[in-house]
Every structure is written in structure tokens, then in C-alpha cells.
Amino acid sequence: MTFSEFNLIERFFVRDNPQRKDVVLGIGDDCAILNVPEGQSLAVSMDTLVEGVHFLHDTAAADVAAKAMAVNLSDLAAAGAEPAWVTLSLSIPKIDMGWLQAFSDSFHELLNHYGLQVVGGDTTKGPLSITLQVHGFVPASVALKRSGAKAGDIVCVTGPLGDACLGLKVAQHKLAANGDVRDYLLNQYYRPKARVAAGIALRSRASAAIDISDGLVADLGHICKASDVGAVIYTEQIPISESAKQVTSAERVMDCALTGGDDYELCFTVPEDDLRKVQAALETVGVACYEVGRITGKKGVRVIQDGEELELNKAGFDHFAAA
Amino acid sequence: MTFSEFNLIERFFVRDNPQRKDVVLGIGDDCAILNVPEGQSLAVSMDTLVEGVHFLHDTAAADVAAKAMAVNLSDLAAAGAEPAWVTLSLSIPKIDMGWLQAFSDSFHELLNHYGLQVVGGDTTKGPLSITLQVHGFVPASVALKRSGAKAGDIVCVTGPLGDACLGLKVAQHKLAANGDVRDYLLNQYYRPKARVAAGIALRSRASAAIDISDGLVADLGHICKASDVGAVIYTEQIPISESAKQVTSAERVMDCALTGGDDYELCFTVPEDDLRKVQAALETVGVACYEVGRITGKKGVRVIQDGEELELNKAGFDHFAAA
Numbered sequence: 001m002t003f004s005e006f007n008l009i010e011r012f013f014v015r016d017n018p019q020r021k022d023v024v025l026g027i028g029d030d031c032a033i034l035n036v037p038e039g040q041s042l043a044v045s046m047d048t049l050v051e052g053v054h055f056l057h058d059t060a061a062a063d064v065a066a067k068a069m070a071v072n073l074s075d076l077a078a079a080g081a082e083p084a085w086v087t088l089s090l091s092i093p094k095i096d097m098g099w100l101q102a103f104s105d106s107f108h109e110l111l112n113h114y115g116l117q118v119v120g121g122d123t124t125k126g127p128l129s130i131t132l133q134v135h136g137f138v139p140a141s142v143a144l145k146r147s148g149a150k151a152g153d154i155v156c157v158t159g160p161l162g163d164a165c166l167g168l169k170v171a172q173h174k175l176a177a178n179g180d181v182r183d184y185l186l187n188q189y190y191r192p193k194a195r196v197a198a199g200i201a202l203r204s205r206a207s208a209a210i211d212i213s214d215g216l217v218a219d220l221g222h223i224c225k226a227s228d229v230g231a232v233i234y235t236e237q238i239p240i241s242e243s244a245k246q247v248t249s250a251e252r253v254m255d256c257a258l259t260g261g262d263d264y265e266l267c268f269t270v271p272e273d274d275l276r277k278v279q280a281a282l283e284t285v286g287v288a289c290y291e292v293g294r295i296t297g298k299k300g301v302r303v304i305q306d307g308e309e310l311e312l313n314k315a316g317f318d319h320f321a322a323a
Numbered sequence: 324m325t326f327s328e329f330n331l332i333e334r335f336f337v338r339d340n341p342q343r344k345d346v347v348l349g350i351g352d353d354c355a356i357l358n359v360p361e362g363q364s365l366a367v368s369m370d371t372l373v374e375g376v377h378f379l380h381d382t383a384a385a386d387v388a389a390k391a392m393a394v395n396l397s398d399l400a401a402a403g404a405e406p407a408w409v410t411l412s413l414s415i416p417k418i419d420m421g422w423l424q425a426f427s428d429s430f431h432e433l434l435n436h437y438g439l440q441v442v443g444g445d446t447t448k449g450p451l452s453i454t455l456q457v458h459g460f461v462p463a464s465v466a467l468k469r470s471g472a473k474a475g476d477i478v479c480v481t482g483p484l485g486d487a488c489l490g491l492k493v494a495q496h497k498l499a500a501n502g503d504v505r506d507y508l509l510n511q512y513y514r515p516k517a518r519v520a521a522g523i524a525l526r527s528r529a530s531a532a533i534d535i536s537d538g539l540v541a542d543l544g545h546i547c548k549a550s551d552v553g554a555v556i557y558t559e560q561i562p563i564s565e566s567a568k569q570v571t572s573a574e575r576v577m578d579c580a581l582t583g584g585d586d587y588e589l590c591f592t593v594p595e596d597d598l599r600k601v602q603a604a605l606e607t608v609g610v611a612c613y614e615v616g617r618i619t620g621k622k623g624v625r626v627i628q629d630g631e632e633l634e635l636n637k638a639g640f641d642h643f644a645a646a
Contacts, residue, residue, distance in 0.1 A: 024364060024463045029549070030401035030533060031366040031459070033466050036359045041347060043354040046410040046456065048445045078353035087369040089412075089454045122371045124452070131412045131445070131454045133369065136354070140347045143356050210353060226352070 008095070008123040012104040013088060020117045022084065032119035034085060040137035043081035047072050051128040056171060061099045062106035063190040064130065069110045071213070072134040073194035074264040078211040080144040080203040081136030083114045083196060088121035089131040114196065142204035146226035149208035149269040155231055155293035156275075158198050158265045158282070160241040161216055162253050163188035165260025170247075181243040188241075192264040197285040202268055205278050209268035215259040216292070217312070219267055221301045227269075233258075233293035235305040258303060259312070269295055331418070331446040335427040336411060343440045345407065355442035357408060363460035368398035374451040379494060384422045385429035386513040387453065392433045394536070395457040396517035397587040401534040403467040403526040404459030406437045406519060411444035412454040437519065465527035469549035472531035472592040478554055478616040479598075481521050481588045481605070483564040484539055485576050486511035488583025493570075504566040511564075515587040520608040525591055528601050532591035538582040539615070540635070542590055544624045550592075556581075556616035558628040581626060582635070592618055 014027050025033040036042050049055055049068050059067075069086075076083055088107075092099070111118065116134075167189025169175035170182060177185055195211070202209060208223045216233065224231050235254055244253045270278045279289045296302075303310040337350050348356040359365050372378055372391050382390075392409075399406050411430075415422070434441065439457075490512025492498035493505060500508055518534070525532060531546045539556065547554050558577055567576045593601045602612045619625075626633040 025466070025468060029469050030398040031368045031404060031466075033402065033461070033463050034365040034367065035463065036365060038361075042357040042359060042365065044357065044410065044443060044458075045354045046412055046443050046445055046454075048412045048414065048447045048454070050414070050447050050449050053448060075353040079356065081354060087367065087456060089369055089371045091371065091373070091452065120367060120369050122369055122454070124371045124373050125376060126373050126452060127450055129414065129447070129449060131369075131371070133410060133456050135367075138356070140356050140358065143348070143354075145348060146352050 008090070008100065009088070009121045012100050013107070013118045013121065015108055020084065023117055023119055026117065026119050027121070034119060037137060039139060041140040041143065043076055043079045043136045043138050043143065044133060045072055045075035046131065046133040047075070048129055048131040059190070061102035065103045065106035066110060066191050068130040068132050069107065070192045070194045070264055072132045073114065073196055074211040074213065076134050076136040077195045077199035078144060078209050078266060079136070079138060080142065080199045080209070081138040082200060083116050083134060083136045085119045085135040086111070086116050087119060087133045090121070090123045091126035091129045092123065093126065093128060138203065144199060144202055144206055144209035144268070146208055146210055146223050149223050149227035149229050149295045150271070151229055151295050151297040153207050153269040153271055153295040154275050154291050155220060155233065155267065155269055155295060157212070157216065157239065157267050157290050157292055158195050158287050160239040160244065161212065161263050161265060162244050162257035162260050163241050164192060164262035165256035166244055166247060166253065168262065175248060177247050181246050184241070184243040185247065189262060192262065194264060195266045195287065198266055198282055198287040201281040201285050201287070202266070202278065205274060205281060206268035206270050209266055212263045212265050212267050213261055215261045216267060217258050217301050217303065223267065223269065224299065224301060230296045230299040230301065231293055232296055232302045232304055235303060237290065237292045239290045331413070331423065332411070332444045335423050336430070336441045336444065338431055343407065346440055346442055349440065349442050350444070357442060360460060362462060364463040364466065366399055366402045366404035366459045366461050366466065367456060368395055369454065369456040370395050370398070371452060371454040382513070384425035388426045388429035389433065389514050391453045391455050392430065393515045393517045393587055395455045396437065396519055397515070397534040397536065399457050399459040400518045400522035401467060401532050401589060402461060403465065403522045403532070404461040405523060406439050406457060406459045408442045408458040409434070409439050410442060410456045413444070413446045414449035414452045415446065416449065416451060461526065467522060467525060467529055467532035467591070469531055469533055469546050472546050472550035472552050472618045473594070474552055474618050474620040476530050476592040476594055476618040477598050477614050478543060478556065478590065478592055478618060479612050479614055480535065480539065480562065480590050481518050481610050481612065483562040483567065484535065484586050484588060485567050485580035485583050486564050487515060487585035488579035489567055489570060489576065491585065498571060500570050504569050507564070507566040508570065512585060515585065517587060518589045518610065521589055521605055521610040524604040524608050524610070525589070525601065528597060528604060529591035529593050532589055535586045535588050535590050536584055538584045539590060540581050540624050540626065546590065546592065547622070547624060553619045553622040553624065554616055555619055555625045555627060558626060560613065560615045562613045
């Protein structure tokens with residue numbers, strides 16, 4: 001069986017998932033023909049995951065699918081958009097039916113969960129990599145952006161940070177963990193959750209938002225750059241899971257929380273007066289809201305621990321050696 | 324310089340090309356936010372080109388960009404859609420500034436030509452491959468589809484077939500060619516033109532349409548399958564360029580025209596009574612219309628030469644050995 005003889009997208013990615021009414025023409029023609037509902041803008045994001053770069057070699061097919069989907073849906077979440085359609089370009093070294101079945105089963109589980117439909121794609125022979133484009137809806141006037149944060153705004157995150165980074169170290173045998181702690185951390189790394197409902201709840205409420213893929217400091221830095229402001233973070237306020245606390249030193253956990261990435265929680269800013277309303281809105285979708293810092297007029301992201309500023313070096317954050 | 328330190332998409336693919344008014348938020352945030360005009364549906368297509376599979380090793384960067392764009396725009400053309408936005412995932416083995424400059428220069432030339440805007444993308448380290456998703460507009464009621472051909476309809480193509488296949492053989496040194504003939508054939512292979520204006524002209528006029536990427540017989544076969552009909556093609560009516568006629572035997576040229584692929588002309592069907600109107604509509608956009616066959620009730624695509632049916636074998640088409 002060769003790639004050209006066999007349409008893998010049709011074979012594995014067209015199933016009897018619920019058909020969306022806004023899909024006029026799906027997979028199988030030259031183009032998909034799609035209707036964006038009146039009053040909504042289209043939010044799109046494309047991300048590629050490459051084996052050995054974005055996920056470990058020999059990651060289970062089901063986990064690769066879940067990760068690819070989460071990474072992309074997290075971008076929709078950060079824009080406050082509601083997921084609708086997905087296109088998929090899959091590069092695989094060989095046609096391994098077992099792998100494809102496990103990958104597509106996991107993929108379809110998430111399609112069903114988010115009410116998404118696959119509307120197009122391509123498969124090619126090559127090193128394992130997955131490119132997804134997700135498409136969602138949001139009225140342009142209430143879409144969340146990186147710009148818009150103002151000095152004085154509160155900086156919040158939607159969940160504990162650092163777990164995925166610790167989970168990666170566990171998967172790489174660089175950190176020992178057992179039982180529930182091990183399971184929890186690996187799950188946070190392999191199966192991150194995109195904060196889709198939280199993003200929708202934050203529409204027109206958050207002054208700026210981003211998803212945490214590169215670590216809190218880097219991603220809050222993107223908000224600051226786009227908003228032309230700075231920020232200060234207080235390490236004592238950063239939510240840390242019980243599993244993280246048990247598995248290694250507080251210093252190592254904090255380093256993961258600040259610079260680790262892969263958490264896919266949302267980081268957002270909100271005017272102080274609106275904080276209670278935002279917390280209530282997130283509560284209705286079952287998502288926590290942790291205050292971790294403040295937007296400032298002074299540029300850059302500063303990290304404060306025990307009243308002292310930490311400095312970033314190659315190994316992570318260290319206590320700042322005052323001049 | 325590493326991939327993470329440097330946003331190649333922003334560096335090379337955001338330029339002062341005209342900004343489209345329907346782009347609310349472009350590259351640089353978590354999602355692009357886009358407006359589909361009222362009364363229009365969204366047409367999307369995603370294709371991946373891999374070095375060594377879809378284009379030759381050491382193909383010039385400018386040609387890779389042109390080919391990736393043409394292949395994708397050709398899908399929009401086959402749907403009768405007007406190009407609007409593009410997203411790009413580029414996998415490259417190393418950061419070669421000269422290659423990236425040449426690739427993106429060529430890419431931007433085509434963006435300008437088609438009035439397209441890059442609205443998102445990703446770059447990763449890996450074997451050279453390019454995934455594009457193109458987005459266009461077409462009212463759903465007039466979009467061209469593969470289904471809709473009816474017995475008795477005329478089968479037409481928009482230009483000479485087989486040139487790209489011959490051009491590939493020239494590029495591979497499997498076929499000798501010189502001077503203008505060589506230049507023409509190589510250009511047809513490396514720089515196919517997407518029949519965007521023709522597709523728009525065929526809206527609500529053609530009963531079915533497809534772009535010829537796999538060769539006339541295979542692609543007309545897709546129309547027949549989707550429309551639940553068959554077709555007959557007359558080789559004498561297939562348009563062949565003067566360069567093709569000069570470079571090799573008529574038999575070899577016809578084999579390329581029937582099964583070669585990469586031509587990216589449109590193949591479409593039209594009720595006999597509408598043929599003159601369709602020819603006139605294509606004439607206004609400077610595109611020819613060649614009648615090459617007929618849709619039939621009998622399934623399958625049959626090829627007739629000198630009144631006899633040709634049979635496809637591994638080497639191409641041969642005269643049918645009647646039982």
C-alpha cells in the first residue's frame with residue numbers, strides 16, 4: 001500500500017462524528033466550503049509538532065494526537081474563540097495501521113469533546129510531524145488579544161504552573177516520581193487541557209490574554225511587549241500543585257513554573273475593579289483564577305521572591321545580586 | 324541563532340504588502356482574527372509539499388515557494404473561490420538566510436499578485452517541507468464541486484496537458500530539450516499557474532470541476548466518482564503544446580497528458596447547451612476552453628484514440644487488445 005493509493009485522511013479522519021451544520025462541503029473535494037455564523041469573526045491558528053522537537057520519540061500515538069489538539073485549541077482559548085473546524089497535515093515515516101488507528105481514535109475523542117469537525121488535510125511520507133490548523137468563532141469586538149494590558153491591571157493564571165515541565169523530566173528519567181504523583185505529572189505533560197471555556201468566559205472581560213506554552217515569564221513578556229507595559233510577578237502567589245511540591249525542591253518547581261512551559265493554562269490581565277466579576281465568570285465554568293502579579297509602567301517582567309528580585313540566567317532564576 | 328530565539332514567520336513573511344481590510348488581527352497574536360464578507364462562504368484547502376516527494380532535491384527556493392502556492396491556489400480555483408488569506412508551516416533543516424530570503428521574496432510576489440495576506444504560521448527544524456492552507460471566498464450556492472456532472476455534459480480543460488510531466492523529465496535529465504522548448508517545459512513544471520480567474524468565471528456555469536494534479540484520467544475519474552457517472556475522452560481533442568510536440572514522440576506526450584499530472588489546468592464539465600456561454604466567460608479572462616470528451620452513464624473513464632479504446636497498464640496507455 002502506498003500513500004498515493006490510499007487516502008489516509010478519508011480512511012481514518014472521516015467518521016460518523018456529528019456533522020456540523022456550518023460545513024457545506026467537507027473532506028473529499030478540492031476545498032472545504034464553510035459558513036462562519038453571522039456576527040462572528042473567524043479565529044485561526046496553525047501549529048506544527050515534530051517528533052524529537054515538540055514531543056519525545058516513542059510517545060504513544062494517542063498522546064501525540066491529544067497534545068497536537070491541545071496546543072492548537074489553547075491558541076483558540078487565548079483568543080476567547082469557540083472551536084469549530086480543524087485541518088490536519090500528517091507526515092508519517094510509514095503506514096502503520098495500528099499507530100494510525102490509535103492516533104485517530106484519540107483525535108476523534110477530542111473532536112467529539114469540543115464539537116469540532118475535520119474539514120480537510122493531507123498525509124505525506126516523512127519524519128513524524130503533525131500540523132494542525134484550528135478554526136473557531138468569536139465576535140471580533142470581544143476577542144482576547146495580547147495587547148490591551150494597562151499599568152495597574154492584575155495578572156492572573158487559570159491553574160498550577162510547572163507541572164508539565166516536571167512531567168517532562170519524569171518522562172525523560174531526569175526526575176524520580178511514583179504512584180499518583182508520577183501519574184499526575186505525566187498526565188499534565190502528555191495531556192494538557194486547553195482552557196477553551198475559560199477563554200470564552202474571559203471575552204470582553206480580560207484586558208489581555210495568552211496561553212502559557214513557553215513559561216509564565218516569557219508569555220507574560222509577550223503580553224507586556226504587545227501592550228507596551230511591564231509586569232511584576234510574586235513567586236509566593238504562583239499556584240503550585242501538591243504533586244509538584246512532593247516531587248522535588250521548591251526552587252526547582254519554581255524554576256519550572258516560571259520558565260518551563262507546556263502548561264497551557266491561560267495568563268491574562270484584568271483591571272482591578274473587574275477582578276471579582278472575572279473570578280465569578282471563571283467559577284461558572286469550573287476554572288480557578290489565581291492572582292500572580294501586576295502590570296506596571298516599567299518595561300520588562302520582574303520576578304519578586306521574599307521581597308527581592310530574581311534574575312534569569314542560563315540555569316533559570318537566581319537571587320539577584322544587587323550592584 | 325536558534326529557532327526559538329527568532330520568529331522566522333514574522334521576520335520573513337510579514338512585510339508591507341497591502342493589508343487586507345478583512346484581517347482584524349494578523350500574525351503576532353495567538354490567533355488571527357478574520358472577517359468573511361457577508362454572503363460569502365469560506366473555502367479552505369491544505370496541502371503539504373515534501374522535498375524529494377513533491378519536488379526535486381535542490382529545487383531553487385523561489386520555485387519551491389511558487390509551486391507550493393500554485394498547488395494550493397489551484398484547489399481554490401477548482402472551487403471557484405477568490406483567494407484571501409494563507410497560513411504557512413515551514414519545516415527547514417537549518418536557518419539559511421539566503422534560502423529564506425529567496426523563498427519569501429517569491430512567496431510575496433505571489434501574495435501581491437493574488438491579493439493574499441499571510442495571517443499565521445509556524446516554522447520548525449526538520450526536513451524541508453511546506454504546508455500551506457489557503458482561504459478564499461465563494462458564495463456556497465455557486466461553488467464548484469466534483470459532484471454535479473451529468474451524462475451528456477461536455478468535458479473541457481483550460482490548457483495544454485502533459486507539459487509539466489515532460490518538464491519534470493527534462494529536469495531529471497530523462498528527456499533532452501534545448502532553448503525555448505526546454506525553458507517552456509521547465510517553467511510549466513516549476514511554475515504552474517493556478518487558474519483562479521477561470522474558476523471564478525466558471526461559478527454556477529460548470530456542472531463539476533477539479534484541478535488536474537494527478538493527470539486527466541485520474542482527476543476526471545474523481546469527478547465521475549463524485550457525480551456517479553462515467554466519461555469518455557478523445558485523445559485527438561486533447562490540447563498539446565508545440566513544445567511538447569517537438570520534444571518527443573506523440574505517444575509519450577499523450578501518456579504524459581493522460582496520466583502525468585502537475586499541470587494544474589482545470590478540468591470541468593458543462594451541459595452542451597451552455598458551452599458557448601462558458602467559452603465566452605473564459606475568453607473574458609483570457610483562458611482557453613478545449614472540449615476533450617463527454618460524460619456518460621457508463622461508469623469509468625474510457626480513452627478513445629482513432630476510434631479504439633486505449634487500456635491503462637503500468638507503463639501508461641496502450642491500445643486495447645480486444646478479447
